[in-house]
Amino acid sequence: MTGDNDHTTRCTIVPPHILERLALSGDAELAAAAREALIDLDARRLHRRAQATPESDRPRRPRLAAGSLEGGPVRLISDAQGGTRLPGTSVRGEGDPDTGDVAVTEAYDGLGDTWALYAEAFERNSLDARGLPLRASVHYGRDYDNAFWDGTQMVFGDGDGKIFGRFTASLDVIGHELAHGVTEHTAGLMYQGQPGALNESMSDVFGSLVKQRKLGHSADAADWLIGAELLIGELAGQALRSMIAPGTAYDNPLLGKDPQPGHMDDFVDTDEDHGGVHINSGIPNRAFALLATSLGGNAWEVPGRIWYAVLTGPGISADCDFVTFAGLTVDAAITTYGVDSPEALAVRSAWAQVGVLGPVDEGEDGSEPAGGEAGGSEPGPVADDDTPDPQPVPSRAVVQVRRSGGLAGLSKTRSISLEDLPAGQEQQWRSVLGGGTLQAIEARVKDGPSRAVPDGYCYGVICDLPPTDVEIPEQQLPDHLRELFEDTLADDGGPGKSS
Numbered sequence: 106m107t108g109d110n111d112h113t114t115r116c117t118i119v120p121p122h123i124l125e126r127l128a129l130s131g132d133a134e135l136a137a138a139a140r141e142a143l144i145d146l147d148a149r150r151l152h153r154r155a156q157a158t159p160e161s162d163r164p165r166r167p168r169l170a171a172g173s174l175e176g177g178p179v180r181l182i183s184d185a186q187g188g189t190r191l192p193g194t195s196v197r198g199e200g201d202p203d204t205g206d207v208a209v210t211e212a213y214d215g216l217g218d219t220w221a222l223y224a225e226a227f228e229r230n231s232l233d234a235r236g237l238p239l240r241a242s243v244h245y246g247r248d249y250d251n252a253f254w255d256g257t258q259m260v261f262g263d264g265d266g267k268i269f270g271r272f273t274a275s276l277d278v279i280g281h282e283l284a285h286g287v288t289e290h291t292a293g294l295m296y297q298g299q300p301g302a303l304n305e306s307m308s309d310v311f312g313s314l315v316k317q318r319k320l321g322h323s324a325d326a327a328d329w330l331i332g333a334e335l336l337i338g339e340l341a342g343q344a345l346r347s348m349i350a351p352g353t354a355y356d357n358p359l360l361g362k363d364p365q366p367g368h369m370d371d372f373v374d375t376d377e378d379h380g381g382v383h384i385n386s387g388i389p390n391r392a393f394a395l396l397a398t399s400l401g402g403n404a405w406e407v408p409g410r411i412w413y414a415v416l417t418g419p420g421i422s423a424d425c426d427f428v429t430f431a432g433l434t435v436d437a438a439i440t441t442y443g444v445d446s447p448e449a450l451a452v453r454s455a456w457a458q459v460g461v462l463g464p465v466d467e468g469e470d471g472s473e474p475a476g477g478e479a480g481g482s483e484p485g486p487v488a489d490d491d492t493p494d495p496q497p498v499p500s501r502a503v504v505q506v507r508r509s510g511g512l513a514g515l516s517k518t519r520s521i522s523l524e525d526l527p528a529g530q531e532q533q534w535r536s537v538l539g540g541g542t543l544q545a546i547e548a549r550v551k552d553g554p555s556r557a558v559p560d561g562y563c564y565g566v567i568c569d570l571p572p573t574d575v576e577i578p579e580q581q582l583p584d585h586l587r588e589l590f591e592d593t594l595a596d597d598g599g600p601g602k603s604s
């Protein structure tokens with residue numbers, strides 16, 4: 106697993122568990138598209154870490170004083186033209202006319218709608234409250250199955266055309282990614298365990314609010330779905346997540362079944378995906394949706410203001426867990442609306458319904474934890490002090506490769522005996538496992554100043570001989586290892602396959 110102090114820098118919209126599943130698809134084109142999404146993400150991360158955005162490439166407008174809403178959004182859309190170099194060719198700046206490219210139009214409009222939510226509902230000028238320009242690149246990669254926020258800009262793929270369509274098509278996805286930027290500029294919730302799941306939940310909450318506000322949907326009218334517009338073809342009508350009914354967003358042979366819990370009783374304790382950040386986010390997501398629907402009216406008003414106040418307020422810390430966050434929202438509601446107000450009681454009740462706070466009538470301080478385990482700071486299994494002394498790798502050694510994380514939170518696992526792999530892969534695995542390479546990378550990740558990437562993937566590798574049990578974020582892997590893992594995952598012909 107990753108270091109415990111990782112902070113948010115980037116986010117992709119398709120959870121790893123979904124991309125992983127697709128990469129295992131029996132449909133070669135789909136699998137290739139999903140793999141490419143994964144691989145490009147990794148490569149970009151490495152590239153970005155090495156190269157900060159040049160100053161010359163930075164915003165045109167001087168930063169405004171905090172709190173100023175002067176001027177409206179500053180948007181800049183670029184076209185990556187099927188490549189992976191960012192930002193690509195600039196195609197539309199603020200106020201420029203429509204280019205006729207629907208992806209450009211959707212990105213431009215979506216960034217504007219997101220800016221408008223923060224400005225008009227919360228009096229916040231852009232992600233940093235100081236008018237930060239909003240930049241996005243479209244047509245990233247080929248059949249690229251993802252969208253992400255890389256810490257400086259949004260990036261949208263065109264999708265594989267079979268399962269995923271254009272990633273600009275979903276306004277809540279655009280809002281989700283940009284919300285990672287707001288979180289980064291405010292609470293700085295670390296991307297691990299419960300704080301990581303809260304980080305993801307904040308993005309779903311504010312992403313959904315962007316869409317609800319744009320459509321003029323009250324809480325009762327809202328679909329509370331994330332990414333519904335992305336799924337096409339036979340999956341049309343399904344979504345990546347459901348905030349009001351976690352676990353029901355999708356159920357099909359291609360993607361499997363939505364694994365999100367909606368209650369602490371079902372909290373998923375996992376090392377995958379930074380401790381299940383795309384899975385356990387279902388719990389705080391549902392609390393928000395329950396609150397909004399119980400109060401009625403527009404969710405970006407009372408519920409949105411409470412959540413926004415906590416996210417951007419002084420009480421929250423980067424390692425905030427569910428119970429602490431819940432308590433902060435209760436406090437915020439009491440401060441604004443009064444201790445016995447319907448608003449405060451509704452907040453308390455929503456968290457009780459998802460098992461984060463105890464039943465409402467058991468006390469009013471909202472502090473009874475109903476499930477504090479699996480917090481964001483639990484230590485992962487510590488890598489041994491494996492020095493890279495070559496170890497023999499038995500011919501029958503079985504290696505398990507697992508990819509988790511990503512926007513959709515899908516995970517993919519394959520166990521295979523090395524001798525059943527193509528000769529080239531078998532050779533690479535022997536070298537990697539025998540040389541202690543993975544343990545060395547994992548140790549470096551733990552010790553280093555690495556920063557987790559929201560919605561990025563993690564790869565786990567388990568082997569008994571030689572003893573190996575590592576979990577490594579994709580952006581920490583050299584290209585050849587990521588490709589080895591992907592090739593190994595992709596060749597799966599066993600059960601659980603999609604067809």
Ligand SMILES: [Zn+2]
Nearest residue numbers: 116308559560
């Ligand atoms: Zn995210």
